[in-house]
Amino acid sequence: MALIEAKSLRKVYGDEGAETIAVEDVSLEINAGEFVAIMGPSGSGKSTLLHILGFLDRYTSGTYIFDGKEMSEYSEDELAHIRNNKMGFVFQAFNLLPRATVLDNVKLPLLYSDIPEEQWSDMAIKAIQTVKLGHRTNHQAYQLSGGEKQRVAIARALILSPQVIFADEPTGNLDSKSGQAVMETIQRLNEEQGHTIILITHELHTAEHAERILTILDGRIDSNKKVAQRRRTTDVFEK
Amino acid sequence: MKLRQLAKTATAGLATNRSRSFLTILGIVIGITAIIIVMSLGQGAQGLILGEIQSIGSRVIGIVPGRQPTSPTDFLSTFTDSLKKSDLVALQNKSNVPHGATVMPVVFGSEAASWQTNTYQATLLGTTELFGDVYNVTTDEGEMFGADDVTGLASVVVIGKTVEQKLFDGGSAIGEKVRIKNHTFRVVGVLKSTGQLSFLNFDEAVFMPYTTAQTYIFGINYFNRMVVEADSVSTVNETADDIKATLRNDHGIIDPSKDDFFIQTQESAMQTVSTILNVLTLFLASVAAVSLVVGGIGIMNIMLVSVTERTREIGLRKALGATDSNILSQFLLEAVILTAIGGVIGIALGGFVSFLVAFVLSHAYGLNWQFVLPWSAVALGLGVSSGIGLIFGIYPARQAAKKSPIEALRYE
Numbered sequence: 193m194a195l196i197e198a199k200s201l202r203k204v205y206g207d208e209g210a211e212t213i214a215v216e217d218v219s220l221e222i223n224a225g226e227f228v229a230i231m232g233p234s235g236s237g238k239s240t241l242l243h244i245l246g247f248l249d250r251y252t253s254g255t256y257i258f259d260g261k262e263m264s265e266y267s268e269d270e271l272a273h274i275r276n277n278k279m280g281f282v283f284q285a286f287n288l289l290p291r292a293t294v295l296d297n298v299k300l301p302l303l304y305s306d307i308p309e310e311q312w313s314d315m316a317i318k319a320i321q322t323v324k325l326g327h328r329t330n331h332q333a334y335q336l337s338g339g340e341k342q343r344v345a346i347a348r349a350l351i352l353s354p355q356v357i358f359a360d361e362p363t364g365n366l367d368s369k370s371g372q373a374v375m376e377t378i379q380r381l382n383e384e385q386g387h388t389i390i391l392i393t394h395e396l397h398t399a400e401h402a403e404r405i406l407t408i409l410d411g412r413i414d415s416n417k418k419v420a421q422r423r424r425t426t427d428v429f430e431k
Numbered sequence: 432m433k434l435r436q437l438a439k440t441a442t443a444g445l446a447t448n449r450s451r452s453f454l455t456i457l458g459i460v461i462g463i464t465a466i467i468i469v470m471s472l473g474q475g476a477q478g479l480i481l482g483e484i485q486s487i488g489s490r491v492i493g494i495v496p497g498r499q500p501t502s503p504t505d506f507l508s509t510f511t512d513s514l515k516k517s518d519l520v521a522l523q524n525k526s527n528v529p530h531g532a533t534v535m536p537v538v539f540g541s542e543a544a545s546w547q548t549n550t551y552q553a554t555l556l557g558t559t560e561l562f563g564d565v566y567n568v569t570t571d572e573g574e575m576f577g578a579d580d581v582t583g584l585a586s587v588v589v590i591g592k593t594v595e596q597k598l599f600d601g602g603s604a605i606g607e608k609v610r611i612k613n614h615t616f617r618v619v620g621v622l623k624s625t626g627q628l629s630f631l632n633f634d635e636a637v638f639m640p641y642t643t644a645q646t647y648i649f650g651i652n653y654f655n656r657m658v659v660e661a662d663s664v665s666t667v668n669e670t671a672d673d674i675k676a677t678l679r680n681d682h683g684i685i686d687p688s689k690d691d692f693f694i695q696t697q698e699s700a701m702q703t704v705s706t707i708l709n710v711l712t713l714f715l716a717s718v719a720a721v722s723l724v725v726g727g728i729g730i731m732n733i734m735l736v737s738v739t740e741r742t743r744e745i746g747l748r749k750a751l752g753a754t755d756s757n758i759l760s761q762f763l764l765e766a767v768i769l770t771a772i773g774g775v776i777g778i779a780l781g782g783f784v785s786f787l788v789a790f791v792l793s794h795a796y797g798l799n800w801q802f803v804l805p806w807s808a809v810a811l812g813l814g815v816s817s818g819i820g821l822i823f824g825i826y827p828a829r830q831a832a833k834k835s836p837i838e839a840l841r842y843e
Contacts, residue, residue, distance in 0.1 A: 248750055248837040269754045275836075276752020287747045287840065291447050303436055304752035348751070 193260065194221040195355060195388055196245060201254035203240055203411075214240040215251065216411040224355060227382045227389040229399035232408035238392050239360055241408065245390060246279055246358040247271045259355070276304050280349030280387075282378075284361040286341040288348075290334035294320060297333050298347045305352060319347040323377050339370025346377055356388040357381065363398055375401055376425040397423060437757075441764040448737070455733045456773035458726025459819065463777025463812045464784065465719035470808035471785035473712030475792075477705060478801050484700050489664050490532075491565060492671050493695035494657040494678070512653035513691040518681055522659060527677040530666035535559050536654040538644050544590075544598060544637055545610045551597040553590075554636040555611070557644025565660055568633055573605045573620035581640040586647070589620035593634040611637070614647045667696055723815060726773070727823040734766050734827035745831050746839025759832035766824025767817050774816025778809055 203215035214237045222228050232238040243249035244256065247263065256263045259278065266274065275281075280301075288297045298316040307315070320329055323343035328336060333344060342362055349357050359378060363371035379401050381387045391402060399405050400423040407414040445452045497511040514536070521527055522534045538557040543550050556562070560578050563569060576587045588609065595604045604618045616639065625633045645651050661670040671694045678692055679685070738745070745758055782804045789802035 243837045246750075248840070249835070269756075272749065272752050272754040272757075275750060281750050283840070287743065287750075289744065289747075292443070300748070301751040303440065304748075304754070304757060309433075309436065 195224040195226075195259060196220070196222040196390075197255075197257040198245070199255045201241070201244060201251045201256060203237070203244060203249070204252045213411050215244065218254070218408075218411070218413055220406065220413065220416070222356075222388065222390065224388055225382075225386050226404065227379075227391070227402045229391045229393060229402035229405045230408060231392075231394060231396070231399050231405055232414075233394065236408045237411035238408045240411075242358055242360055242390065242392050246281060247275050248281075272304070276301055277352045278355045280352070280354040280357040282342065282345050282349050282357065282359040282362045284364040286338075286345050286365075288333040288341055288344055291332060293330050293332055294325060294336070294344050294347075295329050297344055298351055300348060301352055307352075315351055316347075319351040320344075322350065322381075323347045337370065338366050339373050342366060342370070342374045343377055346374065346381070350381060350385075350387065353385075354387070356390060359389065359391045361392050361394070363393065363395070371398070372425045379425060401425070437760055437764055438768070440761050441768055444737075444741075444761070444765050445768060451733065452769060455730055456726075456769050456776070458729045459723065459770050459773025459816050460777045460780065462719060462723035462726050463774050463816055464781040465722060466716050466815070467778055467781025467804070467808050467812055468785050468788075469715040469719055470712060470811070471781065471802070471804050472788060473708060473715070474803040474805050474808075475785070475789055475800050477708045477712075478803065479799055480704050480708070481701050482799055484697055484704065489697045490661045490667060491697065492659045492661060492667060492674065494659065494674060494692055495695060496653070496655070496692050498690060498693060511691060512651070513682065514654040514657055515652065518678055519654070519657070521677050521681045522657070522674060524677075528659065528670060528673040530662045530670045531659045531673070532662040533561050533565060533658075533660040535561050535565055535658045535660075536641050537656040537658060538641050538649055538651065539655050540649060542611050542637070542648060544594065546598040546604075546607060549598045549600070551594055553594050554631065555644065555648060556636055556638050557641035557648070558638060559641060562638065565658060566633070568622050568625055570620040571623040572603065573618070575620055576638075576640055581642055584642045584646055585640060586614065586616045586643060587619045587639065588616040589622060589638040590618055591622050591632070591634040591636045592624040593632075594637055595621050609637075612648050616643075667698070671696055720815070723819055727770075727819040730766055730770060730820065731823040731827060734762065734824055735830065737765075738762060738827050738831040741831075742834065742839045742842040745834050746836050746842065749834070749836035750840060755832040758834075759828045762828035762831045763821065763824045766828065767820035770816045770820030770824075771813065774813045777816065778812045781808075781812070 198221075199219045201215055201218040202213070205212045205214055218241060230238045230242065240249065244251050247258070250263075258274070263271075289300070295313070295316050298319050299312050302312045302315065317326070317329065320326055323346050325340060325343055325347065328340060333341060336344065346362070357378070362374050362378065366374060375398060378389060378391065382389045389402070391399070393399050400419055400421075402419060403422065404416065404418050406416050494514065496513040519534060519536050522531060528534075535558055540555050541552060542555040544553050545551070559581050560575055563575050570589065571592065573589070575589055576585065579585070580587050590604060590609075598604065598609065599607065604621055607618050608615045609618060610616075622633055641654070659670060659674060661667045674694060675687075675690075679687070679690070682691060684690060748758060785804065786802045789800050792798045792800040
């Protein structure tokens with residue numbers, strides 16, 4: 193059974209008479225361990241779809257089954273709990289706490305988990321090493337470059353080994369070199385650690401890291417294609 | 432989420448905005464400081480006044496003519512002539528008041544005393560030879576007038592230290608003649624200086640036999656007051672009851688509500704004073720409490736600003752797994768920590784100011800003023816300030832908790 197299973201999802205914003213349809217009749221399946229990219233122009237509804245899949249937003253109609261259970265059957269607290277330990281989020285705007293250290297930023301999800309506090313530092317340091325920022329552990333977030341900030345965000349997303357990591361244009365605010373470093377990190381999480389990745393981008397070369405590209409147009413799925421020749425970014429950190 | 436982690440998160444939130452946090456708690460600091468000062472000074476004043484009452488002696492029972500004043504403007508009720516010589520005789524009878532060791536009538540007024548060209552406005556007290564024992568005063572020079580002087584309407588006086596200094600220009604007063612109301616009195620004794628004692632300064636008083644004072648000075652045949660000293664502290668209440676029964680019998684009173692006298696024991700006087708001072712303290716403290724409400728609204732205002740400013744942070748925390756109650760607790764705890772810190776600072780500041788006041792009053796003014804910081808005030812200060820954090824923090828915290836994660840994340 194697929195990890196993510198959506199049928200006829202529809203999301204409408206606004207009041208009656210002034211409605212905006214953001215997502216219309218979207219059905220999709222994503223298996224555990226898959227790397228899927230969602231592409232589409234601005235305003236196509238790709239971010240809204242990602243937010244729905246990540247339990248950050250609710251759909252108007254349709255069904256969405258995550259990990260074998262329909263979203264509407266979860267209570268608000270259960271949704272928060274799943275966001276905490278089964279999902280990881282990476283945002284275009286990083287969303288770090290600027291005055292907190294890298295270590296504390298990465299620890300943030302643990303605050304809302306059941307993991308005993310004694311283990312927090314070890315887990316955070318391991319996650320920071322995974323994104324190759326060990327030398328920045330005790331820096332404050334605002335002191336880092338954009339690419340480093342995004343890798344901190346990735347470390348924060350993977351600290352609880354979630355089943356799926358949602359990345360919303362993670363390279364959108366980065367120069368190409370920093371973007372490559374971020375993509376190499378995401379690619380490694382998928383290949384080496386088996387994390388399911390759902391990535392939003394409007395750059396084809398970024399999307400081509402995925403196994404499959406979903407294209408969204410005006411809220412609907414326009415195409416769903418396997419990537420014939422996956423792009424690989426390697427050795428960024430060695431350069 | 433454990434309380435410790437919650438507290439850490441909340442303090443981190445506050446620490447990022449130190450100056451604002453400080454200004455926010457200022458209102459609470461001022462309010463709590465005011466309450467602590469009022470309560471501490473109230474206790475200090477109470478201690479001072481109760482100490483004065485205690486100096487009368489715990490065995491002393493006062494009998495006041497007239498009925499007990501029912502309101503502050505009811506003082507006219509005390510100017511009556513219900514205590515007479517027959518009452519004195521009845522009270523002196525051991526079969527009526529077995530534990531009354533001493534019975535002493537008192538008449539008093541303010542009269543000018545003069546010697547040669549000097550004049551002094553003194554408090555004149557007509558009593559018996561026993562007043563020295565009852566009030567624990569002794570003579571410095573000369574001696575007290577005796578029982579014979581009382582029965583014989585002798586024209587003798589015992590004067591306080593200040594009276595001697597003012598009238599006799601530093602010379603000795605013993606044997607000298609002073610004039611009061613066109614009558615001449617021989618000074619037989621000068622009291623040791625006592626200072627202010629139970630609302631009366633003996634240094635500024637002139638004492639004479641009550642019979643003399645009734646006849647030559649006031650022209651009355653009743654007493655302004657009577658003082659009975661019980662033989663021990665444990666028999667004070669019993670003696671007070673005996674006095675009432677004796678006087679009612681003597682005055683032909685059957686209904687106690689028609690009493691034309693009332694009894695003051697040290698205990699009842701202390702109770703009355705304590706009640707008055709407690710009410711006064713409470714009143715002043717509630718005035719100060721108004722500023723706490725203002726401070727609380729300040730807290731609410733700033734917390735609302737903080738919630739708006741940190742909308743993205745709230746969204747992020749929710750995206751990372753924070754539940755509504757996690758967010759609610761965090762912001763509520765921030766408000767409570769703010770106000771509790773304000774409370775602690777207020778208690779310290781209020782305690783310090785009260786200490787200074789007590790220090791100045793006792794050293795510069797020579798009052799027997801003790802610095803007290805009542806535990807009730809500390810507990811009240813902490814309780815009230817934290818309570819204000821809870822009450823005024825709940826609305827902003829709820830606003831924070833009910834934000835949808837994605838709308839909060841999108842907030843610019």
